[in-house]
Amino acid sequence: MVVALPESTNDASGNDPLLPWLWYSLSLSLCFLSHEFSHNVLIKSRSIKKALDGFNSSHKNGKDLENLLSNCITTFKGNPQYRNDPRFLKIWFLYLDAREDFASIFREMEENKICVGQSLLYESYALFLEAKGKLLDAFMVYQIGVSRKAEPLDKLKKAQALFMDRMKEIVNACSLEPIDDGESAELGTSFTNPWSISTIKDLLQKKKPQILKYDGYHPSTKAYSRKVALSSLQNSSRNKIIEIGGYKYQIKGCAGKGGFAQVFKAYVNYNPDEVVALKIQKPAFPWEFYMYRQLDKRIPDKERSSFGFAHRLHLYSDCSILVSEYLAHGTLQDAINSYVVIGGSMEEVLCIYYTIEMLYMLETIHSVGIIHGDFKPDNLLIRYSRHDLTEEEFHERCGPWRDQGLCLVDWGRGIDLSLFPSNTEFKGDCRTSGFRCVEMQEHKPWKFQAYTYGLCVIVHMMLHNSYMAIEKKPSFDGGYIYQPKSPFKRYWNVQLWKNLFTKLLNSSPHEDHSRLLQNLRESFQDYMCSNPQLIKKLKHLLVKQRASLCCA
Numbered sequence: 001m002v003v004a005l006p007e008s009t010n011d012a013s014g015n016d017p018l019l020p021w022l023w024y025s026l027s028l029s030l031c032f033l034s035h036e037f038s039h040n041v042l043i044k045s046r047s048i049k050k051a052l053d054g055f056n057s058s059h060k061n062g063k064d065l066e067n068l069l070s071n072c073i074t075t076f077k078g079n080p081q082y083r084n085d086p087r088f089l090k091i092w093f094l095y096l097d098a099r100e101d102f103a104s105i106f107r108e109m110e111e112n113k114i115c116v117g118q119s120l121l122y123e124s125y126a127l128f129l130e131a132k133g134k135l136l137d138a139f140m141v142y143q144i145g146v147s148r149k150a151e152p153l154d155k156l157k158k159a160q161a162l163f164m165d166r167m168k169e170i171v172n173a174c175s176l177e178p179i180d181d182g183e184s185a186e187l188g189t190s191f192t193n194p195w196s197i198s199t200i201k202d203l204l205q206k207k208k209p210q211i212l213k214y215d216g217y218h219p220s221t222k223a224y225s226r227k228v229a230l231s232s233l234q235n236s237s238r239n240k241i242i243e244i245g246g247y248k249y250q251i252k253g254c255a256g257k258g259g260f261a262q263v264f265k266a267y268v269n270y271n272p273d274e275v276v277a278l279k280i281q282k283p284a285f286p287w288e289f290y291m292y293r294q295l296d297k298r299i300p301d302k303e304r305s306s307f308g309f310a311h312r313l314h315l316y317s318d319c320s321i322l323v324s325e326y327l328a329h330g331t332l333q334d335a336i337n338s339y340v341v342i343g344g345s346m347e348e349v350l351c352i353y354y355t356i357e358m359l360y361m362l363e364t365i366h367s368v369g370i371i372h373g374d375f376k377p378d379n380l381l382i383r384y385s386r387h388d389l390t391e392e393e394f395h396e397r398c399g400p401w402r403d404q405g406l407c408l409v410d411w412g413r414g415i416d417l418s419l420f421p422s423n424t425e426f427k428g429d430c431r432t433s434g435f436r437c438v439e440m441q442e443h444k445p446w447k448f449q450a451y452t453y454g455l456c457v458i459v460h461m462m463l464h465n466s467y468m469a470i471e472k473k474p475s476f477d478g479g480y481i482y483q484p485k486s487p488f489k490r491y492w493n494v495q496l497w498k499n500l501f502t503k504l505l506n507s508s509p510h511e512d513h514s515r516l517l518q519n520l521r522e523s524f525q526d527y528m529c530s531n532p533q534l535i536k537k538l539k540h541l542l543v544k545q546r547a548s549l550c551c552a
Contacts, residue, residue: 069095077112089115093124102128119145119156126163131257135167158433165431191445193428194415195373200287203419207290214293216312216323217286218245224316230280233264242266242278244314244321249278255326260285261412265326276311277326284320289313291370291414292324298368302402305383306361308409327407329384330549332458333377338548340465348492349534350541351462352524355500357405358455359521360397366448366514373413375454376435377461381407384546391535395525404542415450425509426450434467438482438505448513452504459500460484463492470505481506496527 072091082088092114096105106125115121122145129138142160150156193199204211211217224230228240233251242249249266252275256263261281268274279288292310299307309325332354339346358380365372372379385400393399413430425445430436437453439446460468464486472480482505488494500520507516528534 066095066098069098077108077114083113084115084118086115086118086120089118089121089124093128096125097128116148117150119150119152119159121145122150123156123159126159130163130166138163139167162431162433165429191425191427192420194420194426195413195428195430203416204286204290206419211286211290211293214289216310217289217315218312219315221317223318224321230282230319233262233280242321245312247323249276249323251278275326275328277324279322279324280319281322282319284315284318285412286313286315286320288410288412288414289320289322291411291416294370294414294416295411298370299364303360303364305403306357306364306405306407308381308407308411324409327381327383329382329546331378332380332382332406334549335382335545336377336461336465338545345465346462347537347541348463349528349538350545351459352493352496352528353538353542354406354462355455355459356521356524356528358458359517359524361406361408362451362455363514363517363521366517369417371415371417371448371450372408372411373415373430373450374410374432374435375408375451375458376432377458379408379410380458381409382549383407384542389539389542391532391539394535394538395529438470445509447509449507452507452513456484456501456504459497460486463488463497493527496523499523 069091073095076082076088092105092109096102096109099105109121110116122141126138126141126145129135129141142156142163145156146153146160212219226243228242230242233240233254238251238253240251242251248269250268250270252265252267254262255265255277260283261279264278264280266276266278268276289310292308295304295307296309311323311325313323314321336346362375383403383405385403387400387403389400389404393401415426417424425447427443427445429440430450435454435457437446437449438444439449457468460466466486469485470482471485473483475481481502484501484505488497503516503520507513528538
């Protein structure tokens, strides 16, 4: 997962020699990275392994980008102006991620006192180590940061607590026995943790006769055993062949890696025109495949392309391999980051467009009783139409506009409400930093807030290039309401945004959420259609964005 950097006080400086280096190196790496899924868990940095792979295939000197970063670091590491600059820290992490001797690079960062008093350094490096599987080292980095009282200390401690929760989940998953964290509950009671291993296991057992009939479901009681061991696949794996189910999948690169799964881009039977994503997960996890088949069944055909497709699942006793659709245009996170690296932010008309798209999505899955429990920009793939967009078809979202927009993927934390009593509310923590809804933070029951809060965070990231911090404010009825801390800029359509955040952050569990989402969507659509110049500007920005992300 890649997250937007906070605004830097140096960005506006007229005497900022680092800025050209930052822009050139990051835009170069973004150009290659936008072709892959963006599931890297390294916060506030960009993995450049795929960038270097792309560079190696098209340039004689594959070390160009690495040398650029090295020269930048050599030039500025002794300059006190950049010692605590988070942008310079980003350069260091780009370089660190490209090197095998990353531990020595981190020691050099400490020796040069690069952001040693900032929690950002320790959180970023700990997440980097976690992605590498070096969990004990990651734990020690958190400990060092806390012992040094890196600021903001509360944020670092929260990140450390979430890390410990993730480690507990890994132990939990490996043992296949849930750890009682006080959140799980038996099915049919008022509060249930929909993501606990016991809950998922019970639901899969209940639906097993139905799942066995699903097209593309290939179960086996044996462990995976093929010529190419899955453990041999690394981030840099290319052209290795995995043969399963009568198909030959030619690995073309790693598209993302998390605590339980790794995603690879692959050609089917050596055909570059048939590209898929292989999600290899240990232990085996068939739940996501079940959710994709529910989407096939419930989502109307005209909206189905907005929610990703799973072709088949190969289920073994020790792992599962999900074969799904691959989209090569990058993620909404990539689009946000393309503005971050130049010190800018997404234009409001583009923010409005993607807000409309997300409201459409939530409105659609809400109407069929499905919740996406991991609604974040990394899981929103960008779609582009092959045909020219017209102003006339925008409001009805028809013609080429239907093939344009976003695609919501990664349904591993999907919730099928039809499997629970209608009055069920949930108690469980998504444990995704920055996307835990108010109810999760305050240990209260939740339901649709899991994705409505996620939408608010994404909108905030598009507008402000940062996560959303919220605060309680007194309301007219003597109570309080939640609002984002960051102020709205005067030249924005403040009323639109204020209404969105107020309604979604303070919705009642018994409110008609379908009507709420529809009303919000229509308010943004009506604003766009009130001035034809706005849609013309949107079309221009979409073309420009596509070119800037190297996806033309």
